[in-house]
Amino acid sequence: xxxxxxxxxxxxxxxxxxxxxxxxxxxxxxxxxxxxxxxxxxxxxxxxxxxxxxxxxxxxxxxxxxxxxxxxxxxxxxxxxxxxxxxxxxxxxxxxxxxxxxxxxxxxxxxxxxxxxxxxxxxxxxxxxxxxxxxxxxxxxxxxxxxxxxxxxxxxxxxxxxxxxxxxxxxxxxxxxxxxxxxxxxxxxxxxxxxxxxxxxxxxxxxxxxxxxxxxxxxxxxxxxxxxxxxxxxxxxxxxxxxxxxxxxxxxxxxxxxxxxxxxxxxxxxxxxxxxxxxxxxxxxxxxxxxxxxxxxxxxxxxxxxxxxxxxxxxxxxxxxxxxxxxxxxxxxxxxxxxxxxxxxxxxxxxxxxxxxxxxxxxxxxxxxxxxxxxxxxxxxxxxxxxxxxxxxxxxxxxxxxxxxxxxxxxxxxxxxxxxxxxxxxxxxxxxxxxxxxxxxxxxxxxxxxxxxxxxxxxxxxxxxxxxxxxxxxxxxxxxxxxxxxxxxxxxxxxxx
Amino acid sequence: xxxxxxxxxxxxxxxxxxxxxxxxxxxxxxxxxxxxxxxxxxxxxxxxxxxxxxxxxxxxxxxxxxxxxxxxxxxxxxxxxxxxxxxxxxxxxxxxxxxxxxxxxxxxxxxxxxxxxxxxxxxxxxxxxxxxxxxxxxxxxxxxxxxxxxxxxxxxxxxxxxxxxxxxxxxxxxxxxxxxxxxxxxxxxxxxxxxxxxxxxxxxxxxxxxxxxxxxxxxxxxxxxxxxxxxxxxxxxxxxxxxxxxxxxxxxxxxxxxxxxxxxxxxxxxxxxxxxxxxxxxxxxxxxxxxxxxxxxxxxxxxxxxxxxxxxxxxxxxxxxxxxxxxxxxxxxxxxxxxxxxxxxxxxxxxxxxxxxxxxxxxxxxxxxxxxxxxxxxxxxxxxxxxxxxxxxxxxxxxxxxxxxxxxxxxxxxxxxxxxxxxxxxxxxxxxxxxxxxxxxxxxxxxxxxxxxxxx
Ligand SMILES: Cc1cc2nc3c(=O)[nH]c(=O)nc-3n(C[C@H](O)[C@H](O)[C@H](O)COP(=O)(O)OP(=O)(O)OC[C@H]3O[C@@H](n4cnc5c(N)ncnc54)[C@H](O)[C@@H]3O)c2cc1C
Ligand code: SF4
Numbered sequence: 001x002x003x004x005x006x007x008x009x010x011x012x013x014x015x016x017x018x019x020x021x022x023x024x025x026x027x028x029x030x031x032x033x034x035x036x037x038x039x040x041x042x043x044x045x046x047x048x049x050x051x052x053x054x055x056x057x058x059x060x061x062x063x064x065x066x067x068x069x070x071x072x073x074x075x076x077x078x079x080x081x082x083x084x085x086x087x088x089x090x091x092x093x094x095x096x097x098x099x100x101x102x103x104x105x106x107x108x109x110x111x112x113x114x115x116x117x118x119x120x121x122x123x124x125x126x127x128x129x130x131x132x133x134x135x136x137x138x139x140x141x142x143x144x145x146x147x148x149x150x151x152x153x154x155x156x157x158x159x160x161x162x163x164x165x166x167x168x169x170x171x172x173x174x175x176x177x178x179x180x181x182x183x184x185x186x187x188x189x190x191x192x193x194x195x196x197x198x199x200x201x202x203x204x205x206x207x208x209x210x211x212x213x214x215x216x217x218x219x220x221x222x223x224x225x226x227x228x229x230x231x232x233x234x235x236x237x238x239x240x241x242x243x244x245x246x247x248x249x250x251x252x253x254x255x256x257x258x259x260x261x262x263x264x265x266x267x268x269x270x271x272x273x274x275x276x277x278x279x280x281x282x283x284x285x286x287x288x289x290x291x292x293x294x295x296x297x298x299x300x301x302x303x304x305x306x307x308x309x310x311x312x313x314x315x316x317x318x319x320x321x322x323x324x325x326x327x328x329x330x331x332x333x334x335x336x337x338x339x340x341x342x343x344x345x346x347x348x349x350x351x352x353x354x355x356x357x358x359x360x361x362x363x364x365x366x367x368x369x370x371x372x373x374x375x376x377x378x379x380x381x382x383x384x385x386x387x388x389x390x391x392x393x394x395x396x397x398x399x400x401x402x403x404x405x406x407x408x409x410x411x412x413x414x415x416x417x418x419x420x421x422x423x424x425x426x427x428x429x430x431x432x433x434x435x436x437x438x439x440x441x442x443x444x445x446x447x448x449x450x451x452x453x454x455x456x457x458x459x460x461x462x463x464x465x466x467x468x469x470x471x472x473x474x475x476x477x478x479x480x481x482x483x484x485x486x487x488x489x490x491x492x493x494x495x496x497x
Numbered sequence: 498x499x500x501x502x503x504x505x506x507x508x509x510x511x512x513x514x515x516x517x518x519x520x521x522x523x524x525x526x527x528x529x530x531x532x533x534x535x536x537x538x539x540x541x542x543x544x545x546x547x548x549x550x551x552x553x554x555x556x557x558x559x560x561x562x563x564x565x566x567x568x569x570x571x572x573x574x575x576x577x578x579x580x581x582x583x584x585x586x587x588x589x590x591x592x593x594x595x596x597x598x599x600x601x602x603x604x605x606x607x608x609x610x611x612x613x614x615x616x617x618x619x620x621x622x623x624x625x626x627x628x629x630x631x632x633x634x635x636x637x638x639x640x641x642x643x644x645x646x647x648x649x650x651x652x653x654x655x656x657x658x659x660x661x662x663x664x665x666x667x668x669x670x671x672x673x674x675x676x677x678x679x680x681x682x683x684x685x686x687x688x689x690x691x692x693x694x695x696x697x698x699x700x701x702x703x704x705x706x707x708x709x710x711x712x713x714x715x716x717x718x719x720x721x722x723x724x725x726x727x728x729x730x731x732x733x734x735x736x737x738x739x740x741x742x743x744x745x746x747x748x749x750x751x752x753x754x755x756x757x758x759x760x761x762x763x764x765x766x767x768x769x770x771x772x773x774x775x776x777x778x779x780x781x782x783x784x785x786x787x788x789x790x791x792x793x794x795x796x797x798x799x800x801x802x803x804x805x806x807x808x809x810x811x812x813x814x815x816x817x818x819x820x821x822x823x824x825x826x827x828x829x830x831x832x833x834x835x836x837x838x839x840x841x842x843x844x845x846x847x848x849x850x851x852x853x854x855x856x857x858x859x860x861x862x863x864x865x866x867x868x869x870x871x872x873x874x875x876x877x878x879x880x881x882x883x884x885x886x887x888x889x890x891x892x893x894x895x896x897x898x899x900x901x902x903x904x905x906x907x908x909x910x911x912x913x914x915x916x917x918x919x920x921x922x923x924x925x926x927x928x929x930x931x932x933x934x935x936x937x938x939x940x941x942x943x944x945x946x947x948x949x950x951x952x953x
Contacts, residue, residue, distance in 0.1 A: 137835030436889030
């Protein structure tokens with residue numbers, strides 16, 4: 001049965017990947033006009049002889065279409081660069097839009113896509129139903145014997161695959177237009193707009209959280225805490241992160257995930273984002289106010305009462321993916337003192353970086369000057385977006401699940417986690433309490449801590465765990481075979497003896 | 498501070514390590530920690546998790562390797578052959594010697610062999626050391642059917658381990674209920690039912706009469722090529738098996754001390770300050786036996802917590818002034834497959850004369866609570882709890898303060914240590930109490946856990 005399920009999943013993925021090779025490309029002038037939104041650029045590009053030659057021609061190969069298109073523009077640019085006519089160079093990359101527009105999807109694509117997704121989901125649910133038959137309790141048997149969950153060859157392959165996926169998604173999305181076409185009908189249904197690579201990503205992300213979230217809920221069906229928080233994460237991902245922004249778009253309101261909080265949402269104070277909200281009236285102003293309120297008041301207050309888990313393991317999308325899809329990799333986080341030291345440098349480094357970037361951004365917004373201390377704000381934004389937004393949060397954050405555990409981004413990078421961590425460490429009612437002297441130093445709590453906290457080091461001393469990084473997933477408490485650990489926010493019931 | 502001594506500890510288990518750490522906290526004495534089992538301290542209690550693939554061996558080390566040099570605790574992976582108390586020297590198996598000023602025996606225990614089984618039969622072993630685990634790992638692929646003798650904590654762990662590899666497991670229990678020499682009948686029954694629901698068979702009231710072995714073919718070069726074939730119980734049942742697990746208890750490793758002329762009985766005898774019959778030599782943990790155990794405690798307690806507390810005490814005794822070992826109110830905990838168990842105070846399998854017992858069980862959810870109390874003044878003396886987590890401090894305080902049963906039932910909420918949102922059984926327990934004692938009906942005091950969580 002299990003083998004059958006895995007074969008289903010394998011066939012499913014095979015179908016999805018075969019989609020990437022089917023469909024035809026045909027460029028028209030209309031497509032150029034629609035996707036090259038700068039009129040100047042359109043005028044230049046559509047007149048290029050090699051682009052003219054492409055028009056009307058049927059391409060069955062995506063690769064040659066993209067390379068023809070890119071070499072046409074590159075050729076044009078290189079001449080200009082040689083002549084040092086920098087202002088005339090076309091810096092904007094229109095490849096994705098034009099390729100996407102030129103693509104016609106045959107019915108086979110939808111059939112394969114549907115079958116592929118169906119097989120994968122069916123396979124996963126068959127595995128889940130198998131798991132459901134086993135008795136309730138902790139299910140960690142063989143975790144360190146399976147290649148995929150112990151940094152074995154399968155784990156490394158999966159890691160590489162995820163890393164490549166993110167690189168393609170961020171920097172070469174034109175190669176994914178077949179998949180984008182697959183989800184196009186859904187996008188049209190929701191927002192009325194055609195799908196972009198981001199819509200594709202958001203949809204995959206949400207489906208993954210739902211499917212693997214259900215798996216997690218069943219795995220932990222003996223623990224109400226685990227079930228509730230996973231239900232919550234699934235809810236916030238599907239509604240707030242995925243559906244609501246699409247609906248906002250449909251209503252001609254700014255696209256905004258209302259639970260995504262600055263500085264995790266690092267573009268929140270970018271001038272075009274602020275402008276967009278101000279321009280869209282009362283609701284836009286509300287969104288702006290809501291975001292500022294969450295950052296300045298909501299987050300500290302909630303963290304004071306409940307610890308940062310209220311966000312990290314109950315609401316956040318990054319956390320949601322980590323807790324559901326990434327659950328099988330939580331044991332791979334490094335627990336050494338050294339990694340704790342590194343973690344504090346990197347995460348607060350990112351927080352400082354985000355802070356500096358925002359100071360530049362707001363300075364430019366209010367003064368209208370694009371330079372502060374001789375540095376252009378937009379350049380800093382670009383660097384932050386590239387290094388933190390894409391490489392750290394995306395490629396490393398998720399691609400490294402099977403290599404460094406499921407919370408690499410949350411632990412080493414997330415500026416919001418850093419911000420909440422300060423409150424959690426110094427001013428919060430939340431802590432993990434330790435039950436007297438019951439610890440047998442078995443190490444399960446530390447091993448399964450996704451944030452790399454050496455919980456045992458505290459537990460065996462009988463000392464409550466107060467740590468900036470704890471996301472309150474509660475797994476240490478669940479796996480402890482002696483019932484030693486508990487997440488608590490109440491007043492201290494009994495003083496230590 | 499007094500002059501610096503060389504303190505040598507034989508055994509790097511929880512007792513020895515706790516002693517070493519605490520001596521370092523209190524003094525600058527030179528400390529040497531010796532063990533022939535492993536270079537670094539590891540958690541013996543978690544051996545099962547390595548076998549089942551929950552953890553790797555490296556996860557069992559409670560301290561990172563740099564810890565020992567940083568705290569100036571010298572580690573020595575050697576076997577002590579002999580202790581010469583007149584010259585204060587240790588002799589190692591490699592012929593080298595080491596001088597000590599103060600010596601601590603923390604040699605632990607070893608599993609007991611069953612008299613009915615010929616020594617060195619292949620496929621027969623207990624589980625105590627790293628080497629035992631390696632041995633078990635090695636033969637596991639060949640095991641189809643296993644029998645485990647002894648229904649205790651290590652027995653059930655061994656059963657769970659083998660079961661995780663799809664090996665058919667039968668546990669032989671001498672008593673009429675699982676762990677019947679410790680658990681009262683109701684709990685023993687609950688545990689028995691739970692273990693069976695997880696797929697291991699239990700034969701109650703059964704003991705080994707003898708075993709049969711088979712001779713392995715001559716290609717096998719082992720000097721003792723006979724392997725376990727079956728066991729025959731006293732009732733005459735024959736159980737075929739290719740593995741026999743011995744979990745009928747552990748015995749203190751006292752031979753080294755006894756040979757040195759230190760007084761021993763079942764274990765190495767120690768006084769209230771954990772000193773042996775010889776000055777400057779102490780014994781702690783599994784290997785020790787108290788001459789005068791405090792009330793409600795046993796002379797030998799082969800458990801983790803006891804080793805830890807003894808290690809703390811002996812450190813103070815050595816570095817400051819003689820300190821009496823006072824372990825306080827007993828507590829212990831365990832897990833039988835997925836069933837968690839905690840106990841506080843003194844609960845005997847059979848009630849003493851002046852004791853009464855309050856028992857509540859929700860068998861569907863596999864939860865139960867027993868509170869024993871003095872019949873006369875209703876003062877609680879012990880708790881057994883399955884499937885619910887209780888707060889150690891609260892329970893111990895109640896026992897120390899001699900709180901009455903009704904007070905405890907009324908305030909049970911304070912003892913609850915279950916995670917947030919877990920079902921609260923307090924109302925069921927109160928109902929049971931009111932049913933049993935209709936004349937002194939009590940009411941629920943606190944609001945439920947959910948609201949406490951939200952407005953905590
Ligand atoms: C599988 C298993 C599960 C357990 N689970 C629990 C539990 O859940 N809860 C609980 O409370 N207790 C549990 N126990 C019992 C607990 O582990 C022991 O009580 C505890 O480890 C004893 O510690 P110790 O320091 O006294 O001795 P040990 O841990 O036995 O350490 C003694 C060390 O000394 C070494 N040594 C002995 N003689 C010599 C010599 N001559 N030369 C060199 N080295 C020597 C030994 O090799 C050993 O490494 C469990 C035990 C086992 C085996
Ligand atoms: S899981 Fe529990 S018993 Fe094991 S080390 Fe952690 S707190 Fe201690």
